[in-house]
Amino acid sequence: MTQRLTFPADEAALDSILSWTRERILSGPDPRNGAQSQAVLEAALGNAITPDGIEATRAFALFTDSIIPSIRPFNHPTSLAFVAAAPTPASLAFDAALGAAEIFAGNWDGGSGAIHAENQALSWLASLAGWPSSAGGAFVSGGTLGNLSALHAARAAWTKERPDRWRILCSSEAHSSIAAVARVMDAELVMVDADACGSMSGAAARAAMTSGVFAIVGNAGATNCGAIDDLEGLANLAAEHDIWLHVDGAYGLAALGDPETRKAFNGIERADSFIVDPHKWLFAPYDSCALVYRDPIKGAQAHGQQGAYLDTLDHTAWNPSDYALQLTRRARGLPLWFSLVTYGTQAYAQAIAKTVQIARDLACEIDATPNLELLLGPQLTVVLFKATNLKGPELAEWCEVQRRSGALLCLPTKWRGEEVLRLCIVNPETDTNHVMNVLRTLT
Ligand SMILES: Cc1ncc(COP(=O)(O)O)c(C=O)c1O
Known part of the structure; x- marks a missing residue:
């Protein structure tokens, strides 16, 4: 053991940190x-x-x-607001070890084995999407950075005459990060009205098509309502205009792992890039987003950093910093890899299918409960509903009381201008009976 004189290690403290970590992984967070x-x-x-x-x-x-x-406590099974998290025990334990290993995974030279393993996880995702084995990319910190990196690559791949204005076409249900990315890129959003279920059709996108659009962003699991866009129609449109199709599946594309739900993403085989966040519905800890390019060379042509101090690096090797807006990075895709290796893809398929079933059961029960009105869903695992006799400050108070007691984290959102309640299930341990018992107090 190396003796550290400047910053000595405190073994007793180390033991108590490790024992707290162990207990936390086994018991989970306090929902209150x-x-x-x-x-x-x-x-x-x-x-x-x-x-x-x-x-x-x-x-x-x-x-x-x-x-x-x-x-x-986002990773508690009663946490059903936003898009929560449900990391596996193996992924959490491994993440603690990963921190201790202090791997520089920005380039192959610093983290070859870790990058190779991360690439196995990316290849698994690419194969689920029906992409060739040559597909690849990198893990970045989150969906926002994944969307930015992909859309920057999309614009860099533009070979036609530079337009007066760069434009990104997306649905009115696109995640807020797409608008943020457009602002950073000084591009204009062409926003297409989604249909009654929150999905953008190929026809609606075609009608809105205009000059300067260098990328179409398709939703594969809209955050607010779970909708999946007409990816087939969007792929046709992108092909006709010779532009990039990026699929934002930060939440929803996890369901590629369930053969039954996979069908909902038909058309993704023809996209140019997609993202999916393992920290959302792929049972891995914060923070990671898998960014995958059909043709990674296009990613590398847009990204990467040059400097005299980087000249010694082998640029023919797989350097994650060549595929996204990043240089130094932890091997943030490894906890997903470890979890997949530990439990197997079959367990993943079952866990995803189980959450889909929980969402269906909840929707059915809500529909059958007087004074609760099912409005939409489930789409993937998002359910929108309302309590017919509670709204405004009273509803907010009800949400806060449930949160504070640890019973349920369920928050309002807006749907078609109306205040509604939203559930998003990513945790296979969420108990339908428990959730319904809490929701019945709304009536
Ligand atoms: C569909 C979608 N895209 C992008 C994002 C942004 O991801 P992140 O929060 O990891 O930056 C989210 C986050 O909820 C999302 O649901």
Whole structure:
């Protein structure tokens, strides 16, 4: 063991950190935890950073006693707002080891084995999409950066005369990150009205097509309603105009892993790039987004960094920094790889199918409950509904009471201008009976 003189290791503290980590993985978070005010945190943490330090045991106590209670427990099975998380025990345990291994996975030279393993996970995803084995890409921190990297590659691949205005065509249900990306790229969004279920048809996209569109973004699981766009129709349109089709499947494309649900994504075989976040519905921890290009050379032509200090690197090797807007990176795709290797793809298929079934059961039960009105879904695992006799501040209060007690995290959203409730299930341990018992208190 190397003796560290400058920053000595505290073995007792290390043991207690590891034992807390073990317990946390086995027991999961406390569902009653949630955001605290700046004032409460100020009082709890005090002036934690001092010239002399307070040693690891006390520093760690600040984390367990003051920081953890303020953290929303997204990976609890009762957490059904936003798109939550449900990392497997193996992926969480491995992630702790991954941190300790301190792998520089920006380029092959720093992290070859880790990158090779990450690429196995990307290849698995590409094969589920029906893409050739030459497809590839990189893991980035999240869907927002994945969408930006893909759309930058899409514009770089443009070979026609430069238009007056760069444009991205997407659905009115596209995730907010697409608008953010357009702003960063100084591109205009051509927003196509989605249909009653939140899906963009090929025909609607065609009618909105205009000059300067360098990419079509298809939804494969819209965040608000779970809708999947007409990927086949969008692929036809992209081919006719010789432009890029990017599929945003940050949430939904996890369901490629379930052969039954896979059919809903027909057309994805013809896209140029897609993203899917393992930290959403692929049972891996924060933070990772798989960005896959059908033709990775197009990704590499758009990305990558040059500098005298990088000249010694082997640019013929697979460097993840060549495929996205990133240089230094942790091997954030490895926890997914480890989880897949541990449990097998069959277990993944079953877990995804189980969540789909939970969403169906919940939709059925909601539909059958007086004073609850099922509005849409399930689409993938999103269900939209309303409580006919509760709205506005009263509904917000009900949501807050359920959150605070740890019973359920269910928050309102807007659907067609109306305030509604939304459930999104990504956790195979979510218990339908429990959720329904809570929802019945709405009536
Ligand atoms: C469809 C979709 N795209 C993109 C994103 C952005 O992903 P991230 O939050 O990982 O940046 C999300 C996040 O919920 C999403 O649901």
